[in-house]
Amino acid sequence: MALHHPDSHENPSPTRRRMTDAQYVASRRSLWCGVAALFTDGRGRVVLEDVDYRPACLLPGGAIDAYEAPSLAIAREVCEELGLTRRFTGVLAVDWIPPSTPGYPPGFPGEMIYVFDGGTLTEDDFAQIRLPDRKVTGIRRIEPALVPRYMNPGNARRVLAALRARINGTGPAILEDGCPLVPTALDDLQVLRTPRKPQLWPWRTSSVPVKLPVTQAWGWLFAEDGRALVLVGQDTGSACLPGGTLEPADHGDPAQTLHREAWEEARVRIGTPHFLGYLHDDTGRRPCARARYAAHITGWEPPRRDEATGQTYSRLLATPEQTAQLFDWGDEAAAQLAAVHAGREKLGLPAAARQPLTELVPGRLAEGSGAQ
Structure with a gap:
């Protein structure tokens, strides 16, 4: 049975050749798909990874495998990279990375990133982290305003936009190159761009x-x-x-x-x-x-x-x-x-x-x- 796609009709014109399923599949442009998890600690600091294949830090995450659901992909990546078993049900942001983004190989077609809410990691959670033999070499807890010092610009924008979406609590923020299509009051004010002063008194x-x-x-x-x-x-x-x-x-x-x-x-x-x-x-x-x-x-x-x-x-x-x-x-x-x-x-x-x-x-x- 043929796929129903934009070039198939119930009554196709006799002068127009119907696109085959194979032609329709081949006509769709490729796009990378990835996942990331936004974890914070008890003080609201962002958990970042040091990796051996890039100079900048990353959120835990990676590519979605063929036929893999995003929620399963992020659970797999977090288990592989941090040794933590987690179930992810909430998405804070969905971001489109443009093909022209620096640092990607020639022919990079652009990428869609799902940023899942990993919640708050306790000190017991941190004690259970086990890093793999390669790829991830360490983790950091970073004050949100300092994230741009550790990540490339687009990734840092995505992290801060996702944090603001978490505070608002209204569902995924739709981003393009880390920038919200519909900015909230927190986005307009660029909240969290200045380091917070610790107030850890009893x-x-x-x-x-x-x-x-x-x-x-x-x-x-x-x-x-x-x-x-x-x-x-x-x-x-x-x-x-x-x-x-x-x-x-x-x-x-x-x-x-x-x-x-x-x-x-x-x-x-x-x-x-x-x-x-x-x-x-x-x-x-x-x-x-x-x-x-x-x-x-x-x-x-x-x-x-x-x-x-x-x-x-x-x-x-x-x-x-x-x-x-x-x-x-x-x-x-x-x-x-x-x-x-x-x-x-x-x-x-x-x-x-x-x-x-x-x-x-x-x-x-x-x-x-x-x-x-």
């Missing part, structure tokens, strides 16, 4: 000890739909929670600091802040507390340049889990998120549904929320 939910000075106050500021406000510097792509350092005008009251900073940085008004806990920073000459609060957003105006920092921030709404992926909090992230959700519930706000990060704009809290 998290405490108790009251701050009297002898431990509170030097900073930061807020989880919630919209009506249960998403929190995260600020992204338009010049840097760096994320931060609203808040900052106590100043004399705050009279030693961290809650007052949060009110002031939320207005100065983000032009946001908030209700009464509820204390969530603090990070015990003992890395400086004198230990201090960096307090965290939860508060309800009660009003906002168009953003302006922050006179204290010279920075203009884009205001994005994200679930607490999405927000945490923008920072390097290490093992303390889970405990802080638990306190954040307890604070959200105390404010009487719902758990937010995962959706792409959206901007807080004048007149509404989120696209489709109906809040005015």
Whole structure:
């Protein structure tokens, strides 16, 4: 039975010769197909491989064998290269690599790459990694902003686009040479292009000890739909929670600091802040507390340049889990998120549904929320 293809018709014209199956198959242009796995560690660093056949690092992965499904190909490649047995069900990005890409052999026809979500590898997972005798010579954990130092440009763009797609949580990003066809707010701001500052201090939910000075106050500021406000510097792509350092005008009251900073940085008004806990920073000459609060957003105006920092921030709404992926909090992230959700519930706000990060704009809290 003949294949049904674009040149076959129920009633072919008598003047047009019908293409045979063999001719149709031969007419299709060749295209390489490959797979890659995006793994991160507990601090959000990307897992890359050193290989003996290229100077630049790669994600785990490789070519899809003949008649092999992409999900089976990536499971096979990860087992061969890392010695890990995994089942892959989620694709973060699908990228087309153009034929003109440097570094490929003559006649390279272009390639489609499926980037699968490998999730987070634990320290036990890393201990189980077994490298093969050839090809893969080592692994690295790389801060996302530093990925371009270790990979060729197209591969680095693909990795960062896939990371942003993971944070948005909306399914595969369609890429061409590592660039999204439909950029999200995270893509437009080039989030993760600047190295994150590690904040690996112990998290405490108790009251701050009297002898431990509170030097900073930061807020989880919630919209009506249960998403929190995260600020992204338009010049840097760096994320931060609203808040900052106590100043004399705050009279030693961290809650007052949060009110002031939320207005100065983000032009946001908030209700009464509820204390969530603090990070015990003992890395400086004198230990201090960096307090965290939860508060309800009660009003906002168009953003302006922050006179204290010279920075203009884009205001994005994200679930607490999405927000945490923008920072390097290490093992303390889970405990802080638990306190954040307890604070959200105390404010009487719902758990937010995962959706792409959206901007807080004048007149509404989120696209489709109906809040005015």
